[in-house]
Amino acid sequence: MKHLLSMEELDKDEIISILHEANRFSLGETWEPKDRKFVSNLFFEPSTRTKCSFEMAERKLGLDVIPFEASASSILKGETLYDTIKTLESIGVDAVVIRHDQDHFYEELVGKIDIPVLNGGDGCGQHPTQSLLDLLTIQQEFGTFHGLKVAIAGDILHSRVARSNALVLKKLGAEVVFSGPTEWFDQEYLNSGKVCSMDEAVESCDVLMLLRIQHERHGATSHLSPNEYHQQYGLTLQRERRMKKNSIIMHPAPVNRGVEIDSDLVECGRSRIFKQMKNGVFVRMAVLKRALETN
Ligand code: CP
Numbered sequence: 001m002k003h004l005l006s007m008e009e010l011d012k013d014e015i016i017s018i019l020h021e022a023n024r025f026s027l028g029e030t031w032e033p034k035d036r037k038f039v040s041n042l043f044f045e046p047s048t049r050t051k052c053s054f055e056m057a058e059r060k061l062g063l064d065v066i067p068f069e070a071s072a073s074s075i076l077k078g079e080t081l082y083d084t085i086k087t088l089e090s091i092g093v094d095a096v097v098i099r100h101d102q103d104h105f106y107e108e109l110v111g112k113i114d115i116p117v118l119n120g121g122d123g124c125g126q127h128p129t130q131s132l133l134d135l136l137t138i139q140q141e142f143g144t145f146h147g148l149k150v151a152i153a154g155d156i157l158h159s160r161v162a163r164s165n166a167l168v169l170k171k172l173g174a175e176v177v178f179s180g181p182t183e184w185f186d187q188e189y190l191n192s193g194k195v196c197s198m199d200e201a202v203e204s205c206d207v208l209m210l211l212r213i214q215h216e217r218h219g220a221t222s223h224l225s226p227n228e229y230h231q232q233y234g235l236t237l238q239r240e241r242r243m244k245k246n247s248i249i250m251h252p253a254p255v256n257r258g259v260e261i262d263s264d265l266v267e268c269g270r271s272r273i274f275k276q277m278k279n280g281v282f283v284r285m286a287v288l289k290r291a292l293e294t295n
Pocket of ligand 1: 045047048049050051121130252253254
């Protein structure tokens, strides 16, 4: 069963293989399953990129998409996630994409259902397809991960993107450093990389990976105004001018313009933010193919 639940379950060869497949899709190659296949996208948290690009990927692969709206489903009558997925499996759905606010939501499903689950983001846990599309974007830019310095900056504690990317980038040979408010770090990150100021990060990195401030997960812990955050930890116009010649800017989006990044830099020459979104379709085609052809 080829679930995709976290980046930790993928070894280096599997990651390279998914990226290779995604790159082929980016060059116009196609694939269709031998038999008709049905998929459903279950999003229990808001999403624009992940939901729409999974749907785009599914349609490009000729899959039948069974609509599911959490707000109009029997979840509202108290049905569990397990019973919901078991229902979809029973009626003939071949794979599900799930985004959920609960970390590790998939633990109640694995081993008990017979269709692949693709994690579209679990709480503060993991976002494996975002990580893969980030890797594809870096690989297309530099051709390798070895020797690259990647700075992950911002709301690290609440970010499933940081969690997914930090370990895998190190596994692939990149150096990872972290920057941002120290109250948004946890020991796991402090152990797995180096911490530096935003000024040091922007001047030394090849890839600046900015993170969205996850206001919805903060409660009352945000203490800086948007402008204070921008000046202390954001990518200002002045900081961008000090970046290395061929370095790139990434952000998983949605972007808080003027906070994590100056609005004028979102589409600047070194920004790959919309390239990341484009690559999201190809990566999702690759993981859907991997899930369905081996199921
Ligand atoms: N990057 C990302 O996951 O965006 P969405 O929340 O819009 O899917």
